Amino acid sequence: MTARYAPAEIEPRWQAEWDKAGAFAARRDPDRAKYYVLEMFPYPSGRIHMGHVRNYTMGDVIARYKMSCGFSVLHPMGWDAFGMPAENAAMERGGHPKDWTYSNIADMRGQMKPLGLSIDWSREFATCDPDYYGQQQAMFIDFLHAGLVYRKNATVNWDPVDMTVLANEQVIEGKGWRSGAPVERRELTQWFFKISDFAEELLDALDGLDNWPEKVKLMQRNWIGKSRGLQMAFSLIDAPHEFDRVEVYTTRPDTLLGASFLGISPDHPLARALEADNPELAAFCAECRRMGTSEEELEKAEKRGFDTGLKVRHPFDTAWELPVYIANFILMDYGTGAIFGCPAHDQRDLDFARKYGLPVVSTYAPAEDDGSTMPEDGGPAYVPPKSEPVIYVRGFAGETEQTGEAAIESAIRFCEENGVGHGVTKFRLRDWGLSRQRYWGCPIPVVHCDACGVVPEKKENLPVELPYDEDGQPIDFSVPGNPLDRHPSWRDCACPSCGAPARRETDTMDTFVDSSWYFARFTAPRAETPTDLAEAEYWMNVDQYIGGIEHAILHLLYSRFFARAMQITGHLPAKAVEPFDALFTQGMVTHEIYVTRDEKDRPVYHLPEHVEWTESGARLGACGSPVEVIPSAKMSKSKKNVVDPVNIIESYGADTARWFMLSDSPPERDVEWTAAGAEAAYKHLGRVWRIANGIVEEMEQGGIAAYEAEGQGAGDTGAEDLALRRALHKTIHDVTMGIDSFGFNTSVAKLYAFTNTLAKSKASLAARREAAMVMAQLMAPMTPHLSEEVWEMLGGTGLVAGAAWPQPDPALLVEDEVTLPIQINGKRKSEITVPKDLPREEVEARVMQDDAVLKALAGGSPKKLIVVPGRIVNVVV
């Protein structure tokens, strides 16, 4: 027998054992409760990173734990395989996105398997498999028939040199990333999912998601952005033809008497009409349109406006005229694309008013004068919470003193009664544009026919497969733009309706579509239809979903929409409209950054394995140059602060990587990868192995017969045995609680502590053997290979993976005595140990005998004596 912990030897062996036993195949078993654990599936970039290791280890802990608790567990894995990087790689290095992707998948699968995850690999698929995206196309057609999809115009980033549509991340400081040309906004007809029809429903249903983080629900609520406001019109004076009114939506109708200008989006129909005979105005609009399409960019840009020269009448006073500005910060997509500006109560409007010399008029003021400067006199905009009462100095409805909320409602009522607009509820949530002018995505299965218009492809013709080559020639990805667009033999087809020559839709789907239903597909990955309802009925919902907080809004909201759309079209049972029962968002893996400077003082980054630590600080291993150490940040290839899990597994084994990922940092927070931490994890696992090995040696030396004769907790080891068993059962309780509440780091800490207890214990061999075996079970979700090895060494039957989770004995958890800290005026000064159930009066009496208390009272009596049973005593003097 080898006398040391040898992960390189034991890990592959146990992985083979699990495979042989089919330990992780998900089986639909009507007699058992099911549990579906899902981690967000990875993009096949080519290498797994520590973030993956952390994510999948957490899911694996849950999966293995639930399996031990008797659940029928589904724990699948797949690949979010469509997307830009594959196409970018093809453009930059040649090759084909498909080959690049599948080769990456093979590499990553090979890197993941050594982690020993309890995944049912038989269910694996990639979203770029025609089997998968063909079913997605079938659902798209069903959605189309159900009225859940439509076409409309939308703005995209257009690179005028490369003649291609750019993603937001490809627009760098307003320029195309490859061409460097200033980006333009361009309108295209695009496909949309009607997610906005579900805004109210998606908002209300958040209340039922009890096991989602509050912050995620809050972010989604804000994103959906339900608002109550007034829709009204300002009448234009001397307006161009057909523009006698401008519709405005406002959430603050109570500030109507503080209006000082009207602002319209550069894309507003009125702005477009005015462009025709005002070149200066047209130039301004053109410049606005040169900005990117992202909300972030619009909001960060300097607020600018252009005076159209037009005026509108205030609805309450026809003699009061307001100027009309085109403003670069007004989005055509939200509300009506026009606002009235009230500078006194909106900082952005105030900045705008000051810039263009527009009046600033307060409509309300603080209920109590706090001495702050009014916006009229150069102060900031006064924007109190809507729930706070204020004094309306220019109110027109309701009380003089009222809250903003009340004033908004009375203003809406007043306006409705006087024929100035009506109250409406609006949502910020926009429909989901799914068209992408790219090759490497799921083709949108429709055909454009001159006679029939837009016709869905026949389902029997699905999948509409991406062409691999072009008439025997490899597709040329070095040319910018969408290869499908210039692929005649693929593009040209027959109309599914009339048979006349027609053209395929050359846009593909947003990759968010692929990830919006993969969780449902995992329940029946080889079904001939998108889902199999019997399977979905059994396995759905996902009981525990685990992934990054960066997906808090889009991916999760889109998936919630998709589950509803799939239910309407008969692809999911009603119970699955909220597909994720519980959500956990884990933190990132970070690492220090090592940098030196080149001759032009530009940063040069270095991999952690190239840095050595000396007494004078960090230095490059190769040449000894000093290295600047930048505090930890998310691991990224560009900063080279990455650690390759493959190297870690080779040096220490998967169990060490898993153990370290779970220890120290709470799962929802970032974890910093340190070489020292990994080393410590490895040492600890070695120690556990040695303790088990020591017990085995004792058993062998004494002979099995002697061991058996010793009995359980007999003789003078009785007290030691009891102490060890108490500690063990406390540990079972604490570790279980940690796993149940996603406190893996605390479970790990309790296991460290118990290892110390076991190592020092003078208990009988039998008691120590039992303790070591239970400890192996408790560690099994985290370090499955080591646990199997220890379990086997100590003579356990079967696999730990198949053993029932240990249950704590309640009798061993109860303490007889408690130690109560004694505070005097809230500061801890002393403590007393009392029997657990000592009556309050008795506790009080004993506290009054305490030296520290007697000293503090100096003969007097306490003002107050607070006894929190089992917790604390506070004496107020």
Next chain:
RNA sequence: GCCCGCGUGGUGGAAGUGGUAGACACAGGGGACUUAAAAUCCCUAGGCAUCGCGCCGUGCCGGUUCGAGUCCGGCCGCGGGCACCA
């Protein structure tokens, strides 16, 4: 800019609902074993102090409470998202 988080020793962090701040671990210091080293094992450890019973301490300022890391208000710093990155 807007929305959402987070901030505790030299370091990562612990502290179910307000109740002994610093569990557990890393790095550090001391010791044992060894010819020596590695490995292993044991002990120690928030800061200050007139180191003998005291004071200060959970980013900063203020508040609520017998009692605040935890609750409230205001700042500062860092991170995530912002609809075509996934």
